[in-house]
Amino acid sequence: xxxxxxxxxxxxxxxxxxxxxxxxxxxxxxxxxxxxxxxxxxxxxxxxxxxxxxxxxxxxxxxxxxxxxxxxxxxxxxxxxxxxxxxxxxxxxxxxxxxxxxxxxxxxxxxxxxxxxxxxxxxxxxxxxxxxxxxxxxxxxxxxxxxxxxxxxxxxxxxxxxxxxxxxxxxxxxxxxxxxxxxxxxxxxxxxxxxxxxxxxxxxxxxxxxxxxxxxxxxxxxxxxxxxxxxxxxxxxxxxxxxxxxxxxxxxxxxxxxxxxxxxxxxxxxxxxxxxxxxxxxxxxxxxxxxxxxxxxxxxxxxxxxxxxxxxxxxxxxxxxxxxxxxxxxxxxxxxxxxxxxxxxxxxxxxxxxxxxxxxxxxxxxxxxxxxxxxxxxxxxxxxxxxxxxxxxxxxxxxxxxxxxxxxxxxxxxxxxxxxxxxxxxxxxxxxxxxxxxxxxxxxxxxxxxxxxxxxxxxxxxxxxxxxxxxxxxxxxxxxxxxxxxxxxxxxxxxxxxxxxxxxxxxxxxxxxxxxxxxxxxxxxxxxxxxxxxxxxxxxxxxxxxxxxxxxxxxxxxxxxxxxxxxxxxxxxxxxxxxxxxxxxxxxxxxxxxxxxxxxxxxxxxxxxxxxxxxxxxxxxxxxxxxxxxxxxxxxxxxxxxxxxxxxxxxxxxx
Numbered sequence: 026x027x028x029x030x031x032x033x034x035x036x037x038x039x040x041x042x043x044x045x046x047x048x049x050x051x052x053x054x055x056x057x058x059x060x061x062x063x064x065x066x067x068x069x070x071x072x073x074x075x076x077x078x079x080x081x082x083x084x085x086x087x088x089x090x091x092x093x094x095x096x097x098x099x100x101x102x103x104x105x106x107x108x109x110x111x112x113x114x115x116x117x118x119x120x121x122x123x124x125x126x127x128x129x130x131x132x133x134x135x136x137x138x139x140x141x142x143x144x145x146x147x148x149x150x151x152x153x154x155x156x157x158x159x160x161x162x163x164x165x166x167x168x169x170x171x172x173x174x175x176x177x178x179x180x181x182x183x184x185x186x187x188x189x190x191x192x193x194x195x196x197x198x199x200x201x202x203x204x205x206x207x208x209x210x211x212x213x214x215x216x217x218x219x220x221x222x223x224x225x226x227x228x229x230x231x232x233x234x235x236x237x238x239x240x241x242x243x244x245x246x247x248x249x250x251x252x253x254x255x256x257x258x259x260x261x262x263x264x265x266x267x268x269x270x271x272x273x274x275x276x277x278x279x280x281x282x283x284x285x286x287x288x289x290x291x292x293x294x295x296x297x298x299x300x301x302x303x304x305x306x307x308x309x310x311x312x313x314x315x316x317x318x319x320x321x322x323x324x325x326x327x328x329x330x331x332x333x334x335x336x337x338x339x340x341x342x343x344x345x346x347x348x349x350x351x352x353x354x355x356x357x358x359x360x361x362x363x364x365x366x367x368x369x370x371x372x373x374x375x376x377x378x379x380x381x382x383x384x385x386x387x388x389x390x391x392x393x394x395x396x397x398x399x400x401x402x403x404x405x406x407x408x409x410x411x412x413x414x415x416x417x418x419x420x421x422x423x424x425x426x427x428x429x430x431x432x433x434x435x436x437x438x439x440x441x442x443x444x445x446x447x448x449x450x451x452x453x454x455x456x457x458x459x460x461x462x463x464x465x466x467x468x469x470x471x472x473x474x475x476x477x478x479x480x481x482x483x484x485x486x487x488x489x490x491x492x493x494x495x496x497x498x499x500x501x502x503x504x505x506x507x508x509x510x511x512x513x514x515x516x517x518x519x520x521x522x523x524x525x526x527x528x529x530x531x532x533x534x535x536x537x538x539x540x541x542x543x544x545x546x547x548x549x550x551x552x553x554x555x556x557x558x559x560x561x562x563x564x565x566x567x568x569x570x571x572x573x574x575x576x577x578x579x580x581x582x583x584x585x586x587x588x589x590x591x592x593x594x595x596x597x598x599x600x601x602x603x604x605x606x607x608x609x610x611x612x613x614x615x616x617x618x619x620x621x622x623x624x625x626x627x628x629x630x631x632x633x634x635x636x637x638x639x640x641x642x643x644x645x646x647x648x649x650x651x652x653x654x655x656x657x658x659x660x661x662x663x664x665x666x667x668x669x670x671x672x673x674x675x676x677x678x679x680x
């Protein structure tokens with residue numbers, strides 16, 4: 026794998042040390058032709074390397090060290106010793122055992138002028154040496170190295186390319202070193218030596234003690250130069266040169282999306298995780314202030330991490346994480362040292378730190394006695410179309426608008442005709458066009474227009490419009506949100522026999538967000554919905570009866586409600602029935618905590634799935650969200666043909 030090595034030691038001037046000698050060394054040292062010698066290294070070489078590695082452990086990061094380990098010869102030993110000494114010039118000149126070697130080590134005879142370059146072409150070596158001899162700040166001695174094959178392939182096997190590279194990015198390097206561009210001083214030389222041609226760059230500030238280079242700064246320099254040197258190859262991180270890589274990325278993403286979907290849909294039976302979440306919920310009561318990971322004491326942070334790693338043992342989670350990790354490693358190889366990477370525990374993976382707060386939110390929900398509803402799929406079925414009395418014209422244009430096999434132009438035209446019918450007073454058309462403006466789809470969401478048409482339909486006594494209008498007023502849209510109006514229209518709809526409206530009212534009275542919390546009133550509305558066959562209301566009544574909230578606590582009655590919900594297709598009702606049959610006594614809020622957490626994890630994995638690119642362009646998550654919104658506005662469902670859209674249609678929109 027092609028890669029760049031950047032080392033950034035520094036010389037602390039003004040304390041008996043001077044950087045002038047080092048400058049002269051890099052400026053006048055000629056290329057050393059290392060004669061191929063496959064004989065084993067000498068005892069002196071081995072002893073010196075052992076001492077270098079012991080005294081300067083970062084020498085192990087050099088590419089020359091890798092070469093020496095894989096193929097220990099006189100030649101590779103000599104190359105390693107050369108660059109290890111150069112990398113630690115500031116310290117070894119005064120260290121016993123090295124001074125003599127530096128003084129006596131063989132050098133090629135210098136021919137011609139020095140090889141120093143900087144912002145200007147003509148560098149006065151004597152003047153710069155004198156400046157450094159009188160400088161009393163830190164001087165950094167960057168060493169930037171490439172593999173021989175990479176340097177020759179990419180054109181960085183001569184000084185001109187390095188001069189252009191460093192001049193182009195001198196301000197970027199200055200910024201990484203916290204030096205204003207006008208105060209940045211630098212000189213460099215190229216050494217075409219051995220298997221790893223490299224550039225030496227000395228950099229400092231005109232104002233002593235101004236510069237500061239952290240590990241992040243070094244990474245910034247490396248990233249900047251890597252992007253430039255490997256710019257053509259980096260364009261293919263997601264779109265590889267071969268078809269196989271494209272297929273790999275696409276298949277990996279498809280696998281992740283399928284695994285994430287499975288997480289969101291499965292019932293997770295994980296008593297160990299449930300108990301740990303339950304323990305965390307009780308401990309959170311002792312913590313004041315924000316209930317987020319960064320504000321928790323260390324013992325609680327440890328427990329959060331343990332919960333995540335416990336959940337990560339689930340085969341679905343582990344497979345999803347492994348898929349993401351393998352793709353991530355391939356991308357990072359362009360910026361890495363080529364070291365073997367060990368997959369960290371999920372709790373320690375920074376890219377998925379959202380999971381930590383998801384765990385805390387779940388535990389806090391339990392602590393506060395919150396009731397979960399497990400009805401995420403309700404919105405797809407809570408407004409069935411009542412077509413009784415619908416005109417033929419309305420039915421015809423609505424059928425065209427809903428037909429995904431037709432072109433968008435045809436469907437757009439149908440929506441235009443539907444709106445004309447609504448304006449002419451067709452109550453069904455008013456309802457349909459109102460919900461279309463409310464929810465988006467073929468129409469750009471417009472809450473004011475949605476409100477207008479739904480009110481018109483309500484005025485003509487179309488009962489479904491009451492529920493739709495109530496949902497509109499209770500939406501998250503700040504421009505239209507009105508709690509009082511929303512509750513009013515839900516009640517009107519419930520009085521007209523709408524079980525979904527009654528169920529929604531039961532939830533509202535349980536949550537207490539848009540209306541004062543009242544568990545007794547909630548139970549009344551839920552019973553109304555349950556008696557009308559609502560599986561969601563039956564399930565929720567089972568939980569309330571199990572807890573004795575709003576209704577008398579009754580295990581037998583709770584079991585019956587769960588059984589009714591199960592018979593009506595509720596996915597989680599049987600889970601409670603089996604737990605009750607086993608005599609388990611945990612609060613209902615705990616019993617599905619692992620399932621809910623798994624659902625949240627599925628969403629987080631979905632949002633972090635690797636995104637394949639077309640035409641060498643990577644789409645970030647923010648851009649992808651914008652494209653999804655645009656697709657919705659064009660009549661596509663948010664997730665329909667997601668992979669194909671991202672690799673084809675959405676990319677055409679991007680370009």
